[in-house]
Amino acid sequence: MATSTVENYLKHVLLLSDGSEALVPMGALAAAVAVVPGTATTMVKALADEGLVEHQPRHGVRLTGEGRRVALNVLRKHRLVETFLVHVLKMDWAKVHDEAEQLEHAISDEVLDRLDALLGHPQTDPHGDPIPSRQGKLSSQVYATLATCITERSLRIVRVTEQSTEFLQFAEQHGLQPGTSLRVTDRNLTAGLVTVRKPTGRAIPLSIAAAGKILVEPEGKG
């Protein structure tokens, strides 16, 4: 059975490859799992020996079929646990990520299934990230972000792709959560600033970087 360290590496390779077949650079992986680059290299070689990843020295890593299977299972656990923490235990949106980080390696497949049932087989977690299905399917619809979408049009937030506590707290504070309706009232690329407005409230300024983390879709659509 994969140790939680192994699970962690695989999960981050999956997250960083972002659906594509592209190689994930070592530096990025090392940063994601919070180790020095040398450690990532050592670990990746070990994972390659076990057939969980393909390592192209000096170029990067990619999951094998088996590695992807494991990674998706971990991701499913992570996101279902987050959903549970928010919807059942009513925990603070911003805190659940770190909790789930621990729990994802401790919960069995049976508990996972029962949690899934208890929650009504949700499709996304509270951040709007898709939950991989039991069979390992991960819906990968692409959305516009507040940094790229058209302005002055009614939108709904579908997802927030940033897990840091600071960011999530900021988002929560301004009510920028999946489901929220809003529109972009102004976007100034040179100033690096995007202004959004909720139907009710007043203008909220965002950096382009932050805006790029918030995925939206046109209001009134499946």
Added chain:
Amino acid sequence: MATSTVENYLKHVLLLSDGSEALVPMGALAAAVAVVPGTATTMVKALADEGLVEHQPRHGVRLTGEGRRVALNVLRKHRLVETFLVHVLKMDWAKVHDEAEQLEHAISDEVLDRLDALLGHPQTDPHGDPIPSRQGKLSSQVYATLATCITERSLRIVRVTEQSTEFLQFAEQHGLQPGTSLRVTDRNLTAGLVTVRKPTGRAIPLSIAAAGKILVEPEGKG
């Protein structure tokens, strides 16, 4: 922070010392944590260095105050998780122990508290073992309540821990007094409802809060 290995050793020392001040022999501890005796010795010496246990070479181990604190917290997690798995996820009684063994090291104190509240601050786990309080008190003679006991089993009411007139009248009206035989036919934590049935009569619905005030013991026991 104590690693999960450390937590495990401490928990088993607590369990094996069984309330007394007696020294736990190394062999017993080694067997409990499933390592060879030499490993237990090595580990216990390390724990002693950290002030978590007192080691009397060739005689045994005993928890220090700090060690006991940690051990009780782990035990509390273990038993609350078991309770959660049985009562909320409806898992098989026999399986929950191994699950809890993993989860007890992954769940934070905050999740623990919320779980505790969700379950109605139970005094015992589904096996009837007492759950240490948040302050680290472990009562030895604890009864299960209608909110925490196993279902579909013959029980006798031993005590009603609520003195308000309304409650006592309600209890009397339904014949829920010490000595009464009954069993729990259904328990739905999410709905906050417990249904009991006396041998003679029909179903009586109780709130979890009310059920938690009624102490029971297995029928036919001292």
Added chain:
DNA sequence: GTCGCAATTTTGAATAGTCAAAATAAAACT
């Protein structure tokens, strides 16, 4: 086409936890 930088890999060493097997001490029995 060569140079230099940034990313990667290698090397050597550390920590936590484990086992097998030899050494030792305590307890138990003549």
Added chain:
DNA sequence: AGTTTTATTTTGACTATTCAAAATTGCGAC
């Protein structure tokens, strides 16, 4: 008291994971 049994500790070695720092390589700038 002397010997056997049993429990415990010691020793040496191994795995998984990590870091620091030196060595290497790929690639883009010139």
